[in-house]
Amino acid sequence: MDESNNTLKSSSITSGENVSFWIDSAPIISFEKPDQDIQTEVLIIGGGIAGLTTAYKLLKAGKKVVLVEDGFIGSGETGRTTAHLTCALDDRYFFLEETFGEENAKLAAESHVAAIDEIENIVTSLNIDCSFKRVNGYLFLHPTDKEENLDKEFQATQKAGLQTSVLEEIPALANAEKQRCIVFNNQAQFHILNYLKGLADAIVSLGGIIYTEAHAEDINKKGAKVNGFTFSADYIVVATNTPINDVLTMHTKQHAYRTYVIGAKIPKGQLPYSLWWDTGDQESKWVSQPYHYVRLENYDDEYDLLISGGEDHKTGQADEEGISEFERYERLEAWTRNYFPMPDDISYRWSGQVMEPVDSLGFMGKNPGDDNIYIITGDSGNGMTHTTIGAMIICDSIMGIKNKWEDLYSPSRITLKTTGDFIKEASNMASQYLDWIKGSDLKNTADLPAGEGAILSSGLNKIAVYRDYDNALKAFSAVCPHLGCIVQWNNDEKSFDCPCHGSRFDAEGIVINGPAETDLSKIHIK
Template sequence: MVFDPLSGSLWMEYAPGPARPALEGSVETEVAVVGGGIAGLCTAWELARAGHPVVLLEADRIATGVTGHTTAKLSALHGQVYADVKSVHGARAARLYAHSQQLAVERVAEVSEELGIDCDLERLPAYTYTEDPGQTDGLRAEADAALEAGLPASYLTTTSLPFPVAGAVRLEGQAQFHPRKYLLGLAADLERLGGRIYERTRVTRLKEGTPCEVTTERGDTVVARHVVVATHYPVFDRALLFTRLEPKRELVVAGPIPADRDPGGMFLTPDGGTRSVRTAPTGEEGRRMLIVTGEKFTPGTSEEGEVGERYARLEEWARERFGPLEITHRWATQDNWTTDRVPYVGRLHAGARHVYVATGFAGWGMSGGVMAGSLLAARIRGRDPAWTSLYDPVRLRPLREVPAMLRLQAQVAKHFVGDRTPGAYADSVADVGPGQGSVVRVGGRLLAVHRDEAGALHAVSARCTHLGCVVHFNDAETAWECPCHGSRFDVEGRVVEGPATRPLDREDVEDTRDGAD
């Protein structure tokens, strides 16, 4: 299908803020934070506010990666997490999870007021609902588990959605906001406090010790007592977290609706591959922007159809339930799921003394990232909040995690071996049409070949530079994606998203299509 990308993320239309320089040479600091999304910026700001020298390093521009493409819900109601956390970790762990996540919601409200950041913060209830009567028992159990965890949750059979539901969990006192407005305000205050931010600075190497040292792709270095790795998917593999993280990508569509059609809350259902709904201000009186998320899938896979077809399904769902809707924005977001449903925030690995990580927020990176910033700042300052062990990446619960780990590794092995077999891709470069991309076997090599709309070929190595899996083409985003660990590259091979830190090698290929020059 011909895919019209329209505008990208609604949040990315906001002014990017002042450009920060790239790191040049060597600098020293107390704490180096790698990654300029919500987890990294919140960690850096919390530390700077407490008087600690901080350097933040971002591979692109701050707040433009996953954080710039979120749906920006601030909530402690994370689908059906409480019944699961209680069953795996116990009732006390569920209470700690609830308390730490709700504190993160309140932290954003508190800080935005303190710093005068106008980030379109709106306090609204959050809902997890189902349209399937067969799924209501699970929601009743979730409402009970959330209530036991200390949240004012309730079970309902009606909501303010314009269509009937079979059951829903409701949690008051949650929030939605504009993530980039908030984080750019936080970054400005971080610099006012003496923190340094370097953009266009990709970190590729970490040397642990006393002190630690991080090195960029250009060979520049930061020497620091502590290092925080907040790159969404950790870019350093020594912790083997890639065996316990599952990347998932979700699509987002948005368009204006009359304000009287605003359902007045944040809504999530696991039905149909997940559907999430919220609204945002448009700046136009009487209008709101409807934002719908869903079609969750593993990057680099297309078992349920090409990505463009997924967007079409999501738009159809939105129009069926909310009426006529002109889609003005389409984008996608990505996050990582841990094997026990709880994020990894703490020591990078069992032997780490001064290196920390924040990852695995399972689609709830706004509250999770703020929580991570507070937790990591406290740990670096020598304090351990009550929920430290709950989020510690070093934890391992074999009864729950080992089966999930084995499933993940079986999926990786399938792609690692199966994707190299003959016959899985286009037979020749000539089979790749305008706007298309495919892996092609050329002279014994697997090449990722894209032909742009003008007919020009762009060929790169098809082997992901992370661990060597074969990339697949995303037709809607014109990108190469690794189905093993979620790394993403543009058609020229440049890294768009980690854990890969090195680009795909450019390759020369002869165009064998009839009529080619």
């Protein structure tokens, strides 16, 4: 394995300008690029936790596996997580009970508990040094939420068979006197990139093949084109955060959100290793009702890193609330300091992309209409456990075993009880096409500062422009190659983001988040 490369694209290392703590504190995990056509049993597209866990489980079951990753291992959304391992889902259990019924809510709880156990078993059996710890998690009310909802949630978690209890105060939080919380016992946390390193090593030792900087396109039931080479397989698993093999079906069932994270050093011993979450803004304009989530991670011998996230908005739509990306970090910092006043300076700021299903459960299994193409997507705020569940379901399916969670997470399911949320999200998506008739962000390219981008109108054309730090101007079609929305400039991560389905492109026009498979078209302008 090669852990260094002098000619790295920025978009290969991580899907944004800002580097997460995980990527900053672990070596780049890279392998050879493809150099020939390949024939295998299972082709896995995506080198995050979903793809690697699926590869590892299938190899253990005796399958031949080839995995391809567009960037490097963990360079997608896995490397931008906060790595909570929890069965406290970001949508309430009483909502799951109302939507799917008591038995299915119980299955959802059971599957996430099993996923944490599965990760712990992998860490133990492979002896992975990734700071895995069992911790408690504490769910408390957002100021807009009602006390009765905490009681409803506690009762629903009990019915679902979870180890929960109610406390009259929230452990270790400042300014939270007499605020009750639900304790979720036996949750966990880890260093995600170190975990992926252990999985990657195990995959190779089991005879699996991993390619990095390997861009897959033209995905079909026979395989895919990877860097121009033909990769053929009996089974294809698309584990790319959002499916890149699907034009429309899955993108009406889930929607892309940006979520923001800060990391601040605090002296060791000031806080216990724990997970904390609030219940989310009940008055938010967003269907997902964004919430805050906090945890601690080992930093060095003297310090821990307090990692806090939240302030979500739909991808490409920060302007819908009139709150810039930079203001979102400020709001997150203010919220964090209210409850955790001990940090001095903020050491890390980054954002990530979350796929939010309208009915709150992920989509893991056969792609609708396909017999041998599988997807793992819709991870909501629980990507570490959702993807592990997905790997377990898909491994069983390929091995001809009926998994008891398969139907619950089926990508083909239709949930009629969430029709209202579906209509709201679909209306929001449709309204983004009005960007075709909106004016420019910019009148003249001469006004564009170095390090910034904008959308320019030229007749009927929409042009995405970026001026690099050498003062050179780059120009591309602003039309997303997926389904024709107009991309928007994200000045925080220095990317062009599609407000319809969440595709993202770096400042060079290179695709860094699906569902788009191809880059923005280059344009020559004066």
